[in-house]
Amino acid sequence: YSGGKSGVVEYLITQGVSGVIFAIISGQPLVILKPTGPITVFMSQLYRIIAPMGVDYLSVQAWVGIFTGLYMIIIAVTDSCSYIQLCSRFTQDLFGFFVSIIFISMGIGNIVDKFTVKSETYHAPVQLIITVAMLYTAVTLAGFSKARFFNSKIRELVADFAVAISVVIFTAIANLITVPLEPLPVPPQFAPTDTTRSWFVNLGCPACAGIGLVAAIPLVVLFFVDQNVTSLLTQHADHNLKKGAAYHYNFLILGVFNMCFPLFGCPFVTGSLPHSPQFVHALARKEVIREGGVDRTLIVEVYENRIAPLLVSVLILVSLPVIGKLRYIPTAVICDALFLFMGLSGLPGNQLFERLKLIFTEEALYPPLRFTKEDVPRKQMHLFTAFQLMVVGVLFAVTRSPVAVAFPVFLVSSIFLRMKLPWITCGFITKEAGPDMVVVHFEDWAKEGKKEDWAKGLPVPPLLGGSVSSWSSTSAGSRSSLKRGT
Numbered sequence: 001y002s003g004g005k006s007g008v009v010e011y012l013i014t015q016g017v018s019g020v021i022f023a024i025i026s027g028q029p030l031v032i033l034k035p036t037g038p039i040t041v042f043m044s045q046l047y048r049i050i051a052p053m054g055v056d057y058l059s060v061q062a063w064v065g066i067f068t069g070l071y072m073i074i075i076a077v078t079d080s081c082s083y084i085q086l087c088s089r090f091t092q093d094l095f096g097f098f099v100s101i102i103f104i105s106m107g108i109g110n111i112v113d114k115f116t117v118k119s120e121t122y123h124a125p126v127q128l129i130i131t132v133a134m135l136y137t138a139v140t141l142a143g144f145s146k147a148r149f150f151n152s153k154i155r156e157l158v159a160d161f162a163v164a165i166s167v168v169i170f171t172a173i174a175n176l177i178t179v180p181l182e183p184l185p186v187p188p189q190f191a192p193t194d195t196t197r198s199w200f201v202n203l204g205c206p207a208c209a210g211i212g213l214v215a216a217i218p219l220v221v222l223f224f225v226d227q228n229v230t231s232l233l234t235q236h237a238d239h240n241l242k243k244g245a246a247y248h249y250n251f252l253i254l255g256v257f258n259m260c261f262p263l264f265g266c267p268f269v270t271g272s273l274p275h276s277p278q279f280v281h282a283l284a285r286k287e288v289i290r291e292g293g294v295d296r297t298l299i300v301e302v303y304e305n306r307i308a309p310l311l312v313s314v315l316i317l318v319s320l321p322v323i324g325k326l327r328y329i330p331t332a333v334i335c336d337a338l339f340l341f342m343g344l345s346g347l348p349g350n351q352l353f354e355r356l357k358l359i360f361t362e363e364a365l366y367p368p369l370r371f372t373k374e375d376v377p378r379k380q381m382h383l384f385t386a387f388q389l390m391v392v393g394v395l396f397a398v399t400r401s402p403v404a405v406a407f408p409v410f411l412v413s414s415i416f417l418r419m420k421l422p423w424i425t426c427g428f429i430t431k432e433a434g435p436d437m438v439v440v441h442f443e444d445w446a447k448e449g450k451k452e453d454w455a456k457g458l459p460v461p462p463l464l465g466g467s468v469s470s471w472s473s474t475s476a477g478s479r480s481s482l483k484r485g486t
Contacts, residue, residue, distance in 0.1 A: 003047060006195030007055050008186050009323055010266040014315055018257050018269045019313025026253055027246020029306045030283070031227075031234050032275040033254075035267040037102035037293045038222055038407075045404035046215060055208050058194075062201040062262045063212025064219060069259025071220040076252035084228040084247065087348040092229050093352040094388045095411065100350070103343030105396075106251040107131075107441050109338045123179040127332040129180070130170055134337035135344075142160065145476065146288065160282045163341065167333055174330045181330040188324040192265060199264050215405060220410035223270050227254060230271030239280050243304055274346030283308060352392075354386040355417065374430055384429055387421065 015034045018185075023029045046064070047057050075081060111131060114124040141162035145155045158165070174181055192199060203209075228247060235245040250271075258268045284299045319326070347353040358366060359382055376384075393413045399406040421429045 003051065003057065004265060005047075005194050005197075006061075006182060008326065009190065009193055009320070010264075011265070012320060012323075014261050014266040014269050016313050016316035016320070018261070019316065020308055020310060021257075022250075022253060023306050023310035023313060027249045028144075028231065028234070028243060029309045030241075030276065030280055030302075030304065031231055031259075031271045032279050032309065032312075033269045034272045034275065035269055036226060037106065037345070038226060039097055039268050039270065040106075041102060042219060042222060042405055048273050049402075049405065050211060053207075053211075055205060055211070056202070058197070058201045058262075059203060059205045059208040060211050060215070060266045061265070061267075062203055063205075063209045064215045065212075065258050065260075065262030066267065067212050067216035068157050068220050068223065068268070069255045069257075071216060072223060072255030073226065073252055075220070076248045076255060081224070081228055081247040081251050084232070085226070087225065087229060087232075087415055088187055088418050089351065090384075090388060090421075091225070091411075091414045092232060093350055094391050094395075094414060095225060095229055096233065096273050096346060096350050097352045097388075098392050098411075100343040100346035100353075101392065101396060102399070103339045103346070105343075107336050107339035107343065110339065114332075114336075118182060121180065122182045126177060127181055127330065127336070130332040131336040131340070132253065134166050134170040134333050135340050136164050137169065138337065138341045139344065141165060142341075145286075152214055156286075167329070167338070170333045170337070171329050172376065174333060175328055181332060183327040184329045184331055184334055186323050186326045190320050190323050194265075197265065201263055201265050218406050218408045219268070221412055223254065223258070223268075224251075225408065225411055226273075227251060227271045230273050230276050233273065234271070234276040234280055236277065239277075239284070239299055239302055239303055241280070241304060274342065278345070279309070289483065311432070342458065349421070352385065352388045355381060356389065358382075359385065369446045380429055383425065384421075387417070387429075391417065 018033045022031075022033055043061065046060070050057060050060050114122060114127050118124070139162075140168060142159055144162065145152075145159040147155055149155065187193065187195060227250070231245045231247055231250065235241055254270060258270075261267070261269065280302055281299070283304070284302045287298045287300055289296045289298060363378065395407055395410055398404060398410050417424075
């Protein structure tokens with residue numbers, strides 16, 4: 001929320017322009033850039049803090065961008081992105097879960113607003129029906145690759161374009177309905193959302209520079225975690241990517257982006273979850289192995305290229321000259337249902353979410369796990385999950401509090417919480433045998449080409465079958481590219 005100072009136009013400019021440049025010059029173009037949910041939360045809370053001060057929001061945003069970009073460039077050129085190796089799966093999974101919760105809460109919040117503050121202007125029940133129907137259709141089509149209809153190519157095509165197909169269908173239905181529906185708030189023609197301002201933001205505000213200097217600190221912490229965790233999950237061992245992640249170089253590019261875009265009133269940009277791993281899956285050739293009534297999907301290879309992300313961003317820019325036509329898309333479709341879909345689609349595969357389901361599942365009905373009961377006792381696993389869920393709850397509560405702009409600091413503190421879990425639990429959760437460390441062991445083992453054995457139901461070598469140092473050194477070696485500045 002920015003009080004009408006920034007909107008869809010600025011959002012599309014940031015995502016489109018940054019995407020085109022990133023697809024051409026970045027080290028790993030499969031990372032999708034956009035103003036993410038956590039960024040939206042941060043900037044909305046910053047607006048609420050500075051609104052009573054009487055300073056211009058866009059000027060503050062521009063100065064925040066200048067200092068944030070400067071900090072990010074310093075981090076990149078000093079190879080400080082290597083410190084992301086301290087971020088274990090404990091933080092990675094809870095952050096991915098937190099991002100999904102943010103999207104879901106935004107979708108639900110929009111629905112609630114339609115029944116409260118906007119109920120006299122627009123027909124809330126019909127909008128809710130459209131939202132639920134659109135969400136159901138998108139989720140169903142997204143899982144079409146596992147259906148038994150048609151051949152595999154058609155099933156994959158429908159699954160890849162599930163959201164686009166759903167948006168088109170329900171936009172058409174919405175325009176046939178005679179009751180008033182809330183349209184997407186866009187200007188009638190290509191122009192800033194606030195039509196009273198020029199494109200270039202006025203920087204002549206000493207107070208704004210001071211606010212920007214301080215506010216940039218928690219924001220750069222957020223970018224450090226958001227971008228690098230997105231890169232880690234995009235570069236997951238299961239994806240079999242041939243190209244490296246280019247952590248430092250990509251972070252440098254983002255520093256330049258976040259220094260420049262706010263000068264024109266546009267929002268910040270970073271690697272996006274769950275979109276980046278989903279984009280990799282869309283470019284992958286997969287095999288579905290059915291055995292014992294359980295379906296396992298293996299990525300055989302990913303068609304790594306720059307053309308696909310480039311075309312995505314070009315198509316976004318093409319929409320700008322006809323921006324006024326987007327008002328025919330109701331917010332029930334493009335905001336409410338889409339936010340809910342993004343949140344829900346980011347949960348499957350997230351280890352925190354998968355382990356959370358196990359708490360309510362009979363142990364005899366557990367799906368195949370990547371660790372044995374001897375490696376990680378069930379009580380230890382559930383306590384570990386409870387700690388992660390607690391951190392997510394704290395993060396979500398902080399984003400709803402007066403200190404919301406500091407939530408990146410709380411996020412980073414989870415890294416140190418994981419380090420201290422053995423002490424906090426009096427040794428019940430050990431440093432070597434937590435669920436996240438066993439998964440790291442599995443990923444390093446999978447890089448040796450034995451992942452297919454697990455997919456076929458063969459056992460993973462037990463964690464304690466060798467010394468901890470033997471596999472932890474391999475893990476460090478697999479991350480050595482971070483230290484070499486690649």
